Amino acid sequence: MDMNDFKERKKKILQVVIHHYVRTARPAASRMIVRDYDFPFSSATVRNVLAELEEEGYLTHPYTSAGRIPTDKGYRFYVNRLMEAQKLTQEEERRIEREYRAKRRGLEEVLRQTSKMLSHISHHAGFILSPTLERSFLKHIELVPLGGKRILAVLVIQAGLIRHKTIQLNYDLKRSQLYRISELLNEKLSGLPLSQMREKMNRIIEQESNKYLGLLQAAKGLIGQAFTSEESEIYLEGSANILASVKEDLYDYAGVGSVFRAIEEKRIILDIVRRLIQSEGVKVLIGRENLYPELKDFSVVSSTYKSGNRVVGALGIIGPKRMEYPKMVALVDFIAKVVNNILNSEGG
Amino acid sequence: MDMNDFKERKKKILQVVIHHYVRTARPAASRMIVRDYDFPFSSATVRNVLAELEEEGYLTHPYTSAGRIPTDKGYRFYVNRLMEAQKLTQEEERRIEREYRAKRRGLEEVLRQTSKMLSHISHHAGFILSPTLERSFLKHIELVPLGGKRILAVLVIQAGLIRHKTIQLNYDLKRSQLYRISELLNEKLSGLPLSQMREKMNRIIEQESNKYLGLLQAAKGLIGQAFTSEESEIYLEGSANILASVKEDLYDYAGVGSVFRAIEEKRIILDIVRRLIQSEGVKVLIGRENLYPELKDFSVVSSTYKSGNRVVGALGIIGPKRMEYPKMVALVDFIAKVVNNILNSEGG
C-alpha cells in the first residue's frame, strides 16, 4: 500500500482503527496507531485523517478525548473494500470435517451439529435453519396407523428432512389400506416440489374415482396441513456467548434482555434470514442493517445451502459488531459448503 | 396465628421477612416489619427475634446494618412448613386449558407449548422433558424405504412420542418386504416396554428362522441403536427471564454467564430432573440443594408426568431463589396434571 497516496493512507488508518478496536475493545488513539503500527507519520497527521474519517461518518468517538471507534458505515466499508479474504486454518478445517464424519445420522443431527460448530469456532451464537418445506421436493410419503382413527403421516423430503404429523380421522382404516394409499401417493407425488402438492392432489382426486376417494380427500387435507403450518426450524446454539461479548464491550446491560428475548424467540432470525435466502454466498449484516433495533449492536454473518440446485436453507452466526469479519466470513463460507456437500452427496 | 405464642410469632416474622424480600428484593428491617405488617410489638422486640432467627441459620444479613434476608434454610422452612398452598386463579387455569385446546397436534407440540406456558406464567424459565424412552411402551413400529439401501424406522411410543431413525443397510429391500417385516415386529413387540426390546428381539430371532432372518438381525441392531442412544429431549423456554431476575437481585453479573451456559447445555437440568423422576408430586430445590454450584442462587420447582401408570417425564421452572413459591408450586402442579390428562386421555 502506497503511503504517499493520500487515499490509501486513509484506508490504511481506517483499517488499523478497526483491527485495533476488534482486538481490544478500546478506542484507537492517534499516538497508538503511529506507535504500534510503525506509521511513518506523526500522531498529529493521523489525527487530521481521523478527523476527516469522522467527518465522513466512518468513525466516531464516545467522548471528547477518547480515541476513535468504527461506525456501522466504517465496518461496512471495511467489509466491502478493505478486509482481505481469509481461509480457516488447516487444523480448523480438518476439525470440522472430522466432527461431521464422526457422528453422522439423520439430517437433524447434522443441523444440530452445525449450529454447535458455528458457535464453538466463532465464539458467538451459531444458527442454522432447517430446509424450507415449500422449496423442497417430496421424496417419500408413508401413512402409518396409530390406532383409534389416528394416522401418522411421515414425509421424507429430498434434502433428508423428515417430518411427521398426526392426523385424526373420523373413520377407521386398516394398515393394509394405508399401505396401498401410501403407494398411490408416492407414485403420483414423489419428486414434486411441495409447493405444487395441493394442486396436484386436486387433479389426482378428479381422475381417481375409486374406493379410496374418501381417504384421498383426507390425505389432501393432511398434506395441506402438514406443509403449510410448518415453519422452518431454527437450531440455535451458544446464545450465552452474546453475554460475554456484551460484557467486554461495556455496553449497558439494559438492552441485553431484549437481545436475548429477540434471539430466543427466533422469529427475528427467521425473518432476517428469509431475506437472505434469495441470494447465494456469504452475506454480512452490520448493526442497524439488521432492521430490528434489538440487534443494532450486533452483526449477522450468514450463507445459504442448497438441495439439488435450489437454495433451501441458511446458516450463520450472530455476534457483536466488533467481530473478526474475515475469519467469520471464512468460517460461515466453509461450513455452508460442507453442509452443501453432505446434503447433496448422500441425501439427494 | 396467636401472637402471644412465642414460636408462632417467630414463624410469622420469618414469613414476613420472606414475603417482603420476595416482593421487593430488599432486605427486611425490623421497623419496616412493625410498620407495614401491623405488628403489635416494637421494633426492638422484632430485632431480638430476628437475631435469634439468624443465630439459628434461617436468616442472614448482607452487612452489619442492613435488614435480614432469608438463607436457603429459611426458604426451606418456609416451603415445608410456613407457606400456604395456593391455587391458580380461575382466569389462569382457564387460560392454560384454552391454550392447550386451541392448538393440539402431536406430542411435540404439547411439549413445546408446555415449556412456553410454564415460562410465560411464571416469568421464569420453563422446561419439560420428553418421555424417557426406556420407561415407555412401544405402540407401533414402521419401516419405510428411503431408497439407496436406506430405511427409516419410525417408532411410536405409547405416550405419543414419535422417534425416527435412518438406517443404512448393505442390501436392498422392497417396500412390500418392509411392510411385512413391520407387521411381524408389531405383532411381537408392540405393547412391550422398550427396556426389554433387545432381549425380546433375540428370542424372536431364535424362533423365527425364516427368510427375513437377515433383516430381523438388522432390525435388532436398529432398535438397539434407536433406543439406547437417544436421550430425553429438553424443551426449554424463557431463559432470558433469568437475566431479568439477576438484574433485580443485584447479584454480580459475573456468574450469570455460567448459569446461562449451564442451562443452555441442558445437561444439568437433565441430571437434576433425573433424580426427581423417581418420585411423584411437586418438588422444590432451593439454592445449593441443586448440587450444581452454577445454580446456587436459583431454585427449581418441578413435578412429573406419567404415561399409563409409570412416571416417564418431568417438567418445571427455574428461577431465582427469591420467587413466589406458593404460586410456582401451584402452577407446576396444575400444568403437570393437565399434561397427564392429555397424555393419558388420547395418547394412551
Next chain:
DNA sequence: AATTAGCACTCCCAACAGCAGAGTGCTAAT
C-alpha cells in the same frame, strides 16, 4: 420475665473534590 426506649455504632451510599492520564483540536512553525 418480657418488652421497650434510647443510643452508640457500623456500614452503605451518593456526592463531591482533586488529580493524573489519555487524547483531541487547533495554531503556528517548518
Next chain:
DNA sequence: ATTAGCACTCTGCTGTTGGGAGTGCTAATT
C-alpha cells in the same frame, strides 16, 4: 503537506464527607 506544541476536555480513580438506615446492647418499664 506535515508536524511540534500546547491548551483543553473528559475519564477514571481515590479519598473525604455526611446522611441515613439499621442493628445491638443496655437500662428502664410494665
